[in-house]
Amino acid sequence: MRKVLELKLDSMSHFLSKTDFETIRKEVEEAKRTLLNGSGPGQEFRGWLDLPVTFDEDELNRILTCAKKIRSMANVLVVIGIGGSYLGTRAAVEALRPYFSSRKRMEIIYAGQTLSSQYLSELLFYLKNKEFAINVISKSGTTIEPAIAFRALNNLLKAKYGDEASKRVFVTSDRKKGALKKLANQQQYESFVIPDDIGGRFSVLTPVGLLPIAAMGISIKRLLAGAKAARNHYLNASYWKNDAMLYAAARNLLYRKEIPCEMLVNYEPKLNQLAEWWKQLFAESEGKDGKGLFVASASFSTDLHSLGQYIQEGRRLLFETVIQINEPQKDVLIEKEPSDFDGLNYLAGKTLDVVNKRAFEGTLMAHISGQVPNLILNLDKLDPYSLGYLFYFFELAVGISGYILGINPFNQPGVEQYKKNMFRLLDKPGIQ
Amino acid sequence: MRKVLELKLDSMSHFLSKTDFETIRKEVEEAKRTLLNGSGPGQEFRGWLDLPVTFDEDELNRILTCAKKIRSMANVLVVIGIGGSYLGTRAAVEALRPYFSSRKRMEIIYAGQTLSSQYLSELLFYLKNKEFAINVISKSGTTIEPAIAFRALNNLLKAKYGDEASKRVFVTSDRKKGALKKLANQQQYESFVIPDDIGGRFSVLTPVGLLPIAAMGISIKRLLAGAKAARNHYLNASYWKNDAMLYAAARNLLYRKEIPCEMLVNYEPKLNQLAEWWKQLFAESEGKDGKGLFVASASFSTDLHSLGQYIQEGRRLLFETVIQINEPQKDVLIEKEPSDFDGLNYLAGKTLDVVNKRAFEGTLMAHISGQVPNLILNLDKLDPYSLGYLFYFFELAVGISGYILGINPFNQPGVEQYKKNMFRLLDKPGIQ
Numbered sequence: 064m065r066k067v068l069e070l071k072l073d074s075m076s077h078f079l080s081k082t083d084f085e086t087i088r089k090e091v092e093e094a095k096r097t098l099l100n101g102s103g104p105g106q107e108f109r110g111w112l113d114l115p116v117t118f119d120e121d122e123l124n125r126i127l128t129c130a131k132k133i134r135s136m137a138n139v140l141v142v143i144g145i146g147g148s149y150l151g152t153r154a155a156v157e158a159l160r161p162y163f164s165s166r167k168r169m170e171i172i173y174a175g176q177t178l179s180s181q182y183l184s185e186l187l188f189y190l191k192n193k194e195f196a197i198n199v200i201s202k203s204g205t206t207i208e209p210a211i212a213f214r215a216l217n218n219l220l221k222a223k224y225g226d227e228a229s230k231r232v233f234v235t236s237d238r239k240k241g242a243l244k245k246l247a248n249q250q251q252y253e254s255f256v257i258p259d260d261i262g263g264r265f266s267v268l269t270p271v272g273l274l275p276i277a278a279m280g281i282s283i284k285r286l287l288a289g290a291k292a293a294r295n296h297y298l299n300a301s302y303w304k305n306d307a308m309l310y311a312a313a314r315n316l317l318y319r320k321e322i323p324c325e326m327l328v329n330y331e332p333k334l335n336q337l338a339e340w341w342k343q344l345f346a347e348s349e350g351k352d353g354k355g356l357f358v359a360s361a362s363f364s365t366d367l368h369s370l371g372q373y374i375q376e377g378r379r380l381l382f383e384t385v386i387q388i389n390e391p392q393k394d395v396l397i398e399k400e401p402s403d404f405d406g407l408n409y410l411a412g413k414t415l416d417v418v419n420k421r422a423f424e425g426t427l428m429a430h431i432s433g434q435v436p437n438l439i440l441n442l443d444k445l446d447p448y449s450l451g452y453l454f455y456f457f458e459l460a461v462g463i464s465g466y467i468l469g470i471n472p473f474n475q476p477g478v479e480q481y482k483k484n485m486f487r488l489l490d491k492p493g494i495q
Numbered sequence: 496m497r498k499v500l501e502l503k504l505d506s507m508s509h510f511l512s513k514t515d516f517e518t519i520r521k522e523v524e525e526a527k528r529t530l531l532n533g534s535g536p537g538q539e540f541r542g543w544l545d546l547p548v549t550f551d552e553d554e555l556n557r558i559l560t561c562a563k564k565i566r567s568m569a570n571v572l573v574v575i576g577i578g579g580s581y582l583g584t585r586a587a588v589e590a591l592r593p594y595f596s597s598r599k600r601m602e603i604i605y606a607g608q609t610l611s612s613q614y615l616s617e618l619l620f621y622l623k624n625k626e627f628a629i630n631v632i633s634k635s636g637t638t639i640e641p642a643i644a645f646r647a648l649n650n651l652l653k654a655k656y657g658d659e660a661s662k663r664v665f666v667t668s669d670r671k672k673g674a675l676k677k678l679a680n681q682q683q684y685e686s687f688v689i690p691d692d693i694g695g696r697f698s699v700l701t702p703v704g705l706l707p708i709a710a711m712g713i714s715i716k717r718l719l720a721g722a723k724a725a726r727n728h729y730l731n732a733s734y735w736k737n738d739a740m741l742y743a744a745a746r747n748l749l750y751r752k753e754i755p756c757e758m759l760v761n762y763e764p765k766l767n768q769l770a771e772w773w774k775q776l777f778a779e780s781e782g783k784d785g786k787g788l789f790v791a792s793a794s795f796s797t798d799l800h801s802l803g804q805y806i807q808e809g810r811r812l813l814f815e816t817v818i819q820i821n822e823p824q825k826d827v828l829i830e831k832e833p834s835d836f837d838g839l840n841y842l843a844g845k846t847l848d849v850v851n852k853r854a855f856e857g858t859l860m861a862h863i864s865g866q867v868p869n870l871i872l873n874l875d876k877l878d879p880y881s882l883g884y885l886f887y888f889f890e891l892a893v894g895i896s897g898y899i900l901g902i903n904p905f906n907q908p909g910v911e912q913y914k915k916n917m918f919r920l921l922d923k924p925g926i927q
Contacts, residue, residue, distance in 0.1 A: 145796075145797065145800045146800030146801055147800075150801065161617050162613070162614055162617045162618065162621075163604075163617055163618065163620075163621035165621075172595075176797050176800075177764055177794065177796065177797050178762065178796050178847060178850055178851035178854055179762065179763050179764055179765075179823075179847075179851065180823045180825060180826040180827050180846060180847040180848040180851065181594070181763065181765065181823055181824055181825045182594055182764060183827050183847055184825035184826065184827050184847075185593050185594045185595055185825065186594065186595065187827070188595075189594075189595035189597075204836075204837055205837055205838055205839075207839075207850065208796060208800075210837045210839055211829060211839065211842070211847060211850065213837070214829070214830070214832060214837065214839060215827060215829075215830075218830070242836055242837050242838060243837075245836065246836045246837075249836075263800075264801075323755075323810055323812055324756070324789060324812075330610065330611065331611050331613065332609055332611055332614060333611075333613065339801065342801055342802060343800070343801030343802070346801060346802045346804060346805035346809070347801060347802075347803075347804040347805065349805075349809070350802075350804050350805025350806075350807075350808060350809025350810070351804065351808045351809060352808065353808070353809070353810060353811060354809065354810055355805060355809040355810055356810075357756060357791075357805065357809065357810060357812060357813065358802075358805075359789075359791045362609065364577075364609065364610050364640060364913075365577065365608050365609050367910065367913060368577045368578030368579075368608075368640075368695075368775070368910070369578055369582065369696075369771065369774055369775030369778060369779060370774060370775070370778045370779075370782075370790075371779075371909065371910050371913065372778060372779040372782050372783065372907045372908075372909045372910050373778035373779065373781075373782025373787060373789065373790075373909075374782070374909075375782075375909030375910070375912055375913075376782060376783045376784065376785070376908070376909035377778070377781070377782025377783060377785070377786065377787040377789065378755055378782070378785060378786055378787055378788075378789065379785060380755055380756075380789060381789065391611075391612045391613055392613055393612060393613050393616040393617065394612040394616065395612050395615050395616050395619070395647060397643060397646070397647075398646070398647075398650070400646060404636075404674055404677065404678045404681075405636055405637055405642045405645070405646065405674050405675075405678075406637055406674060407637075407639075407642055407643065407646060409921070409922065409923055409924055410643070410921065413921075414612060415610060415611075415612040415615055415616075415643060416612040418610055418639065418643065418917075418921065419610035419611065419612065421917050421920040421921050422610055422913070422917050424916070424917070424920055425913045425914070425915070425916030425917030425918075425919070425920055426913040426916070426917070428913075428916045429912040429913040429915075429916055430913075432912070433909070433912070475804045476804075476808070477803065477804045477805075477806075477807030477808035477865070478799065478800070478803050478804050478807070480807055480861040480864070480865070481799060481803065481807075481854070481857045481858040481860075481861035481862075482857070483857070483861075484856070484857030484858070484860045484861055485850075485853050485854050485856070485857030485858070486857075487857070488853040488856055488857055489841070489842065489845075489850065489853050490841065491841055492841055
């Protein structure tokens, strides 16, 4: 049986030896113990570790009921949230839904993730003739981007639906505290909880992600089942059989060898938004105390025609982590052309996915010969189960990796500084 | 009168002194002379320099006529091209068109920019019930990604429209040579020329970009007028008054101070695709001989909630170039709420764009205090004229910057290596 997910290290032999991996082994094992024991900094934010097995069945059913309700009342779901409050949802939705929307299909639009006035203005105009519902996601309800968007969108909702508007608002917030929870109680909005012990970037498998993902018709039970299988495997497997540990090991080894940038690469653009989720997960977890890999992303072969030259021959500061999908959901046969005007007949009878895989293999060879280390993550399929597995894999890996790096992977002290300046410039009461 | 585009160096004083800029001045002036004289490597690819003043009026009118024809016959234009054959178009279209599409509005879809079989398969299905036309863009016609897509999409077109299909194909290719030009002659496709002396990443203001941009209802005359104004200014202005020279100077100075990554930042997500165009322009021009800044991009405040922590407190390897738009096309007033449930009433009466600008200022202060150099590019408005101006600014800047770096900014030798491997793996005839 093929594995759901497999880290291939064969192509790393030019850059990291088995001895390198043995040298760092104790640190990795120690980091994993620290994570699982809760003996490291930030230990109070490890709720995501057990989430796939502790998720309350009744709560899951309530999410599914609500998702169904949303689908029956609306053709647009507006998800209001920023950072971890929307990146996981967007990653799952774009990975698992078709590229091109049909009119019959439920649409998802993100709001409160930008301060662009053009975006909000055009969105308010667009929604006028749509049947829509809102899922507003914010621990406190006072984060400025989602709060402003919610004010404007909720006013539109009230203008459009009157007294019925409150049935179209779904709140995901803190269990007890904060402006949003208070409002939800007052207005009797249906509401869900962001657990206290799970930070935003680890929240995709909480109601933060599960409600909108389910509303888009994706099986959240399969998503959770995949995460559960990953948990079962990676919490127990020993070092050489544990890809989460080996991935954490490899990236720290490369970082120590003065390769400061990691690029997450796919050959399937449906994974572009997964890369955005991944970038937050790793950049926000590890980028502190003047440390951490700088993270970037690309989709090949698209970006081989833009960043390819740099990767091949520019400054040597990158390694690549390539997500490669074994089995595409759909494929296209390349047909024979009588005239062979484009000289492609040598491909006739092959499928497009075969060409894509040869592009991957050819690029791998080229980049390795250009001294760019490549880690390969083989994902068997792109479906809810595999994606849940992958989410958990990366979350566990960053926990381990962060402790190896010697930082607290669960806080984000640097995010506050620009906010303080901004509030001062906006004359916010109580800010000096 | 406010300038169309202005580079602000005030915030750089902590990192680069006036003396630094004076030290590199001679090199910058020399690089600019080399570029304009055609005395440097790659000089045969400088056609873009004079394009805004040499563009043939008749050809421009033919493009406009064709664009009109496309709009009358189709509601979807499929642009088939990869790298420079679509990134400029996409940058302009996303910068200048609304975020949310209405059913009445002409749609643009890109193809041949990926080998994803899911993408092509879903696109073929989607187009079945659409009125569509194709603009296929490839110098040779044998680049594998667009060639495969064109085979499949042209077959669909023929199945759908029969003998009329050939009127729905618009070709942009080499003047004389290549499979695509030959086919265009045979089939009497309407066709346009990619000038010999302009490389893909500099081709947005050739028919490569102009035809699809015009077909999307954007004024290409204003786009060219902006580029012409930029040309007039930047070819003539002396060092301290020449932002293209100063930008080239600043990025080389920072590179020499061992800051190896440049991040292009916007506060308006409509510029996200401009960043993709910019990344190709700089990465492919400069990433060679083991040199060059690694380029990345972000949209704030969105990505302050994902990459913000890293930028503020991670490893010090980045500087930011921030495009800031003075005047938004649309704005939203923040209204007073009787209950002030979210505590936002202190913003009532302000517009969202004001908040966005305070976010920019607050972030600038925060990042500078975090030792991240910031170059600010003030763009007065986001309209076709300004965008044409900005395209030309960056093209000129990369030409100068590349010569300062000591590389040929107009070739891309490293792009071939993966292709050779791939063709060998695909048993392409004549490849060994």
